[in-house]
Amino acid sequence: MKTEEQKKIVLTDASMIITEACVQSGADVFIGYPITPSNRFYQYGGNRFPLFLAGPDEITVMQWMAGLSTAGRFPVTATAFPGLALMMEGLNMSYMMELPMLLIITQRLGPSTGSATTGAQGDLGVLHGAISGGYPLPVFCPSDFEDSWYLTHEAIKTSIALRTPVVLLTSKEMVMTSKSFDISDLKPLERLSMNFDSDPIELPYQTYRSGQKMVPPFVPAGNDEYQVRFNSSTHDNEGMIRKNNPESLNNTRRLKEKIEKRLNEYTFFEYDQQDDSKDLIVSYGISAEASRDACAEWRKSGHKASLLIVKTLLPVAPDILGIIRQFERVHFVEENITGLYREIIFGKMHADSVFSVEKIGSMITPEEIIKSLQS
Amino acid sequence: MTTNMLTDVKMPFCPGCGHGIIVKSISKSLEDIGYQPNDVVIVTDIGCAGLVDPLFNTHTVHGLHGRAPALGVGVAMGLNNKNKKVIVIQGDGGATIGLQHILEAARRNINLTLIVFNNLLYGMTGGQISGLSTDKFKSDRDLEPGIPPFDIVRLAHEAGAVSSARVVSPRNFNEYLKKALDAPGFSLIEMASMCTSYAVSKLKELEEYSEEENALTNRRAPVEATFRQTSSLFDRLQGIPRMFGSKIHQRLGIVLAGSAGGGVQSAAMLLAKAGTLSGLHSTMKGEYPVTVGTGFSIAEVILSTEPVHYTGLNKPDVLIIVSEDGLSVAKHLINKNVLVLADDKLDVSQYPEVISMPFVQEAGKRGAALSGLSEWIRRSGMLELQSLVEAIGKHKHGESLLKALFALEKKS
Numbered sequence: 001m002k003t004e005e006q007k008k009i010v011l012t013d014a015s016m017i018i019t020e021a022c023v024q025s026g027a028d029v030f031i032g033y034p035i036t037p038s039n040r041f042y043q044y045g046g047n048r049f050p051l052f053l054a055g056p057d058e059i060t061v062m063q064w065m066a067g068l069s070t071a072g073r074f075p076v077t078a079t080a081f082p083g084l085a086l087m088m089e090g091l092n093m094s095y096m097m098e099l100p101m102l103l104i105i106t107q108r109l110g111p112s113t114g115s116a117t118t119g120a121q122g123d124l125g126v127l128h129g130a131i132s133g134g135y136p137l138p139v140f141c142p143s144d145f146e147d148s149w150y151l152t153h154e155a156i157k158t159s160i161a162l163r164t165p166v167v168l169l170t171s172k173e174m175v176m177t178s179k180s181f182d183i184s185d186l187k188p189l190e191r192l193s194m195n196f197d198s199d200p201i202e203l204p205y206q207t208y209r210s211g212q213k214m215v216p217p218f219v220p221a222g223n224d225e226y227q228v229r230f231n232s233s234t235h236d237n238e239g240m241i242r243k244n245n246p247e248s249l250n251n252t253r254r255l256k257e258k259i260e261k262r263l264n265e266y267t268f269f270e271y272d273q274q275d276d277s278k279d280l281i282v283s284y285g286i287s288a289e290a291s292r293d294a295c296a297e298w299r300k301s302g303h304k305a306s307l308l309i310v311k312t313l314l315p316v317a318p319d320i321l322g323i324i325r326q327f328e329r330v331h332f333v334e335e336n337i338t339g340l341y342r343e344i345i346f347g348k349m350h351a352d353s354v355f356s357v358e359k360i361g362s363m364i365t366p367e368e369i370i371k372s373l374q375s
Numbered sequence: 376m377t378t379n380m381l382t383d384v385k386m387p388f389c390p391g392c393g394h395g396i397i398v399k400s401i402s403k404s405l406e407d408i409g410y411q412p413n414d415v416v417i418v419t420d421i422g423c424a425g426l427v428d429p430l431f432n433t434h435t436v437h438g439l440h441g442r443a444p445a446l447g448v449g450v451a452m453g454l455n456n457k458n459k460k461v462i463v464i465q466g467d468g469g470a471t472i473g474l475q476h477i478l479e480a481a482r483r484n485i486n487l488t489l490i491v492f493n494n495l496l497y498g499m500t501g502g503q504i505s506g507l508s509t510d511k512f513k514s515d516r517d518l519e520p521g522i523p524p525f526d527i528v529r530l531a532h533e534a535g536a537v538s539s540a541r542v543v544s545p546r547n548f549n550e551y552l553k554k555a556l557d558a559p560g561f562s563l564i565e566m567a568s569m570c571t572s573y574a575v576s577k578l579k580e581l582e583e584y585s586e587e588e589n590a591l592t593n594r595r596a597p598v599e600a601t602f603r604q605t606s607s608l609f610d611r612l613q614g615i616p617r618m619f620g621s622k623i624h625q626r627l628g629i630v631l632a633g634s635a636g637g638g639v640q641s642a643a644m645l646l647a648k649a650g651t652l653s654g655l656h657s658t659m660k661g662e663y664p665v666t667v668g669t670g671f672s673i674a675e676v677i678l679s680t681e682p683v684h685y686t687g688l689n690k691p692d693v694l695i696i697v698s699e700d701g702l703s704v705a706k707h708l709i710n711k712n713v714l715v716l717a718d719d720k721l722d723v724s725q726y727p728e729v730i731s732m733p734f735v736q737e738a739g740k741r742g743a744a745l746s747g748l749s750e751w752i753r754r755s756g757m758l759e760l761q762s763l764v765e766a767i768g769k770h771k772h773g774e775s776l777l778k779a780l781f782a783l784e785k786k787s
Contacts, residue, residue, distance in 0.1 A: 008614040011647055011657065020608045028602060029453075050602040053452070056479055063442045063476070067418070067449015070436055075449075093439050117663060144684075177660040177686050178644065180651040183609050221416045221434045222454045222461075229428065230436040240429050241437065289684035363687040 008184045014148040015040035015078075015175040017186070018104060018168065021152035022076050023048050024189040027102065029068050029075040031061050033083060036116040037172035038106040041078035049076070058083040062090025069099035070230050072194055072220030074156065078104035081123055082113055088130060091165055093232040095131050095255065098163040098208070098216065100194070102156055107171040107285075109360060118361060119172035121285055121335040127167055128314060128344055133252075136259045138166040138266065139314040142174065143288035145181050151268060151311055153189045158266040161197040162259055163215050169313065171286040171335070173363055194218050201226070207239040208251050214258035260315060267317035270309040277304035279373055280327035284310045284341065287333045287357075287364050294369035305373060316344060331372045333357040335364055377432050380405050380412055384429045391576055393545075393568030394423060394492055398430055400548035401462070401490065404556055407549070410460055418447040420465030420473075422499050423570075424492040427464055441465070441472025444489050448480050451487045452600040460556065461487040467565075468497040470527055471506030477527070477563065481534035484560040486597045490552075491527060491563065494570035495584060502573025507565070512574070512584040524586070531563040532591040538562035540590040543582055551590070560597035617654035619762040626679040627757065628691040630708060631744050632701030635663060635672045638779075639697070642744035643674030645776070648766035650678040653758050658686045671700040678758075693755075695747035696721060697734050714755070716747050732783060742779025749780045 019041060022030075030045030031053040032038070046052045051073075055061035058079055065075040079087065084105055094101060105127070109118040127139050140155040142148040152168060159166040195218050199211030205226035210216045216237075219226050229239030234248045242248035272295065283291035288309045295307040308323055324330055324345060330353060332342035339356045346354055357364055357372045380402035386395040405415060415433035419425040421440035428435040438446040447463035454461065470477060470491045477489060495512050497503045504518050506525045514520040532539040538558035542551040548566065555562040567585045575581045629646065633639040640661045647659035655678045662673040675688040694709065696702050696717040709715050709726050717723050719731040738746035745763075752760050760780070767776045 004617060008609075008612075009651060010609070010612040010615060011644070011651060011659070012609075012612065016608050023605070024607075044608060048605050048608050050605065051452070051600055056475065059442070060445045060476060060479060063438070063445030064449040064452070066438070067436075067446045067451070068453040069449070070416075071450050071453025073453045089439060090442070093442075097436075173660070173686065177658060178647060179659075179683065179686070180615065180647070180655075180657040183612070186609075220453075221436055221450060222413075222456065222459045223434075224413050227413065227432065228434050231428070232438050235437075239435070239437075241426075289686065293685045362689075363685070365687055365689060366685055 002184070006184060007182045009180055009182050011178045012181055012183065013040065013175060013178050014142065014145060014170060016044050017145055017148040018152045018170070018175070019044040019048055021149050021189060022102065022156065024191065025153045025156040026192040027074045027076045027156060029053065029073050030077070031055050031064050031075055032077050033058055033061055033079065035080045035083045037108055037176050038078035038080055038104065040175060041104060045076070045078070058086035059090065062087045062094065065101050066090060066094045066097065066099055069094065069101050070097070070221040072218070074100055074160070074194070076102045076104065078106060080106050080108045080116070081110050081126070084123065084126065092131055094165045095135065095137065096232045097230045099165065099230070100159040100163055100218070101165045102159055102168060103165060104168045104170060106175050107169065117172065119286060119335065119363065120360060121171060121287065122340070123169065124313060124340040124344070125338070127169065135256050136315040138162070138164065138259060138312070139169050140166065140268070141169045141285045141311055141313050143270070143285060143309050143311060145179065146185070147311060149186045154266060154268065157192055160192055160194055161215065162262065163218055164259060169285060173286045206237040208235060209237040210254065210258070214254050214261055263315055263317050264319070266312055267319055268311035269320060270311065271323055272307040274299065274304050274306050277306045278328040279305040280308055280324065280330045281305055281333060281369060282308045282310065282324065282330055282341070283333035284313055287335055290364050290366045291333050291369055294366035294373070297366055298370055298373055303373065310341070313341065321345070329353050329355065331355045331357060331369065333364055333369055335359055378411060379432055381430055382432050386430065387426045388423065389572050391569060391571035392423070393494060393570070393581070396545050397490070397492055397548065397566050397568055398427055400545070400552055402431070404549050404552040405460070407553060408556055414458060415460045415462060416450050416454070418443050418450055418461065418463045420469035422466040422468055422497065423494070424464050424466040424469070441469045442476060443469060444473055444480050445476035447487050447489070448483070448485045451485050455600045455602070457486070462556070463487060463489045465489070465491060466498070467491060467493040467495065467507035468505040471525065474506070474525065477531060478534040481531045481536040481561045481563070484535055484537060484595050484598050486560055488555050488558070489563045491565045492568045493565050493585070494568040495574045496570060498570045498573060502570070509584055509586055526586070527563065527565055528589050528591060532593065535593055535595060536561045536563050537593050537595055537597070541565040541586060541588050543567040543585045543588050545578070547588065554590070560595060615648060615651040617652065618765060619653040619759045621650070621653040621655055622757050623655060623678050624680060626677060626681070626683070627693070628688040629676045629678070629693040629695070629751070630688065630691040630705060631674045631695050631747070632705035633672050633697040633744050634700040635669050636741070637672060637698060637744060638741040639672040639674050639744045642748055643676050645745065645763060645766045646676045646748055649758055649762035650676070652762045652765055655679060656681065656683050658683045660686060671704045673701070673704060693751055695744065695751060697743035697747055714751065716750055718743060734783070738779040738782035742775065742782060745776060745779040746782050750783055
């Protein structure tokens with residue numbers, strides 16, 4: 001138990017916690033366009049990151065990010081859906097080039113520009129299909145301030161370890177709500193360097209030749225020792241454009257395999273199981289806190305329910321499916337009216353055992369979740 | 376490691392294409408200046424000009440159509456090394472697509488050289504005209520006659536490029552290229568090239584169709600990326616120790632409703648801080664239209680003896696309304712279970728439970744929300760008023776905030 005002196009209680013928000021976690025983890029560049037509700041990242045990023053660049057638009061932002069990444073820097077940006085839409089081209093490019101970087105998505109109500117200052121959970125579907133060909137893009141989703149700290153670190157770790165862009169999916173309500181919080185609870189984070197987890201370099205070095213881990217060791221463009229060739233088009237191990245030859249197609253297949261192979265290393269979730277419960281509440285992000293409250297309330301009134309807060313939303317891990325399968329009734333809680341995560345898990349087959357607590361315009365309340373449990 | 380700039384890969388261009396001559400000129404100019412292959416990063420676009428990667432023994436980065444100048448900016452900023460040379464290669468089509476990227480790179484004077492291979496059209500997709508196709512070329516084909524091309528040389532110059540030039544005759548290629556490659560900062564060189572498949576097959580024709588050779592300079596220092604040492608954001612925050620008591624049991628929700636610029640958000644933040652100073656768990660969030668300087672401004676504060684998970688506030692316990700904007704968006708929250716304090720100029724006659732007070736009159740528009748808060752504290756005794764005074768502390772507007780806090784004291 002901490003004494004009052006050992007605590008440091010402040011009023012802060014997830015934007016600040018995530019920004020600080022990025023820099024402590026070794027991210028050195030923030031590039032952004034200050035779209036609402038990601039503005040605080042821009043503000044904090046400008047004060048904290050070793051290098052801050054004000055991008056004129058999100059297409060440019062992604063290109064600068066990619067260029068910085070080829071040179072061995074770890075770039076971070078923050079945006080909302082209208083910006084994400086513009087970033088799709090550069091995101092696919094960086095995915096193909098195998099460039100580490102972090103995209104923080106602050107969800108707001110859509111479609112289109114929707115309501116800039118209203119929260120939502122509407123972008124999971126877009127991220128699920130973001131990469132042409134359906135290749136998996138790791139998506140992490142913090143459910144509270146602690147997650148904002150540790151999960152940001154894990155997201156950056158995964159990005160470097162797998163040489164891939166990754167997404168941290170947040171929401172307006174998460175990144176713009178201030179809360180009193182004891183920041184002495186947050187342990188300092190390890191500074192990660194490029195290649196901390198790669199296969200050793202084999203000579204002659206080839207930008208896309210991988211070993212056991214299926215992740216080619218990263219060498220920055222412009223280095224004195226090895227020639228590097230990054231390529232956004234279908235390419236061979238050396239990084240040369242090759243159309244449909246076995247080596248280049250294997251390279252493309254590897255993009256999927258490298259991400260799925262180590263999924264267990266970066267699958268995070270919180271599972272609060274209650275013995276003999278038949279109901280499972282599944283939630284993530286900004287709806288997770290209401291789900292925690294609802295579950296506690298439901299149990300207090302003598303009922304049983306288990307709770308699953310998913311923090312690695314994509315790719316969907318077998319562990320998540322394994323938990324969901326154990327329950328007779330599953331209640332998906334997410335702030336949209338289309339059941340985006342539910343659909344990723346169950347597709348269009350709406351079984352009688354699957355329920356959705358859905359809403360737009362304001363956060364889902366614990367009462368609304370309890371209502372679903374009562375049904 | 377080889378010192379040859381070029382590999383022995385066969386040129387991938389159509390017979391007679393001018394791009395091969397440009398590639399050889401780039402290689403020669405780099406060697407003349409004294410660069411080694413690993414000193415150079417060539418960033419390429421999509422299109423025929425973007426096929427050059429395998430020809431060079433340098434580092435190469437092959438990107439997207441029109442975006443290579445922006446990608447090159449990232450590479451140059453990331454390298455941040457004067458001894459390394461970033462060269463971006465794109466065609467006239469790519470330069471049209473990504474015109475803004477070029478202007479942005481020039482404006483920032485990023486240390487790189489952009490080489491635009493202008494063969495007057497999009498060669499890879501079948502010879503469609505581009506924004507750099509010259510008027511004469513288009514008129515002869517009866518395609519958009521009378522619409523002038525972008526003068527990319529002048530545009531880059533106006534945006535701030537240290538060196539910006541157009542070269543048409545291969546005789547001048549090396550001279551122009553060396554100047555561009557040697558320029559400290561952003562340089563652009565537009566180089567005329569033949570597309571024998573869709574444009575011209577003779578150099579004389581190309582010279583006729585091309586714009587005049589030109590060379591412009593600006594005196595500017597290149598912009599370098601500065602990687603700063605910064606301190607933790609957390610170290611810059613003052614801890615908020617428990618200093619006061621409170622009468623709040625469990626959870627209390629307070630909504631402040633007013634207009635943008637009326638101090639609603641800052642008053643709510645002070646309340647959250649006062650709550651924390653009183654040993655409570657506090658949350659605060661704002662709600663306002665996108666235009667932050669006009670319209671309504673709502674702030675929600677939750678003070679609780681238990682940690683707050685769900686931060687929504689659908690049924691507040693206290694509602695303070697200080698303007699018409701605030702009333703119009705918060706009136707649906709008024710009911711007999713809510714303590715409502717409203718400015719006395721607002722028409723709340725239909726809500727008999729509302730307590731009206733002269734917040735604006737006594738504390739001014741910017742102080743009204745804080746004045747409302749202090750009135751609630753005085754009436755309810757939920758917090759010690761001193762906790763708000765402490766929360767204001769050394770605030771830059773401390774004096775006026777304290778004035779607002781006590782504006783109504785004599786009237787309560």
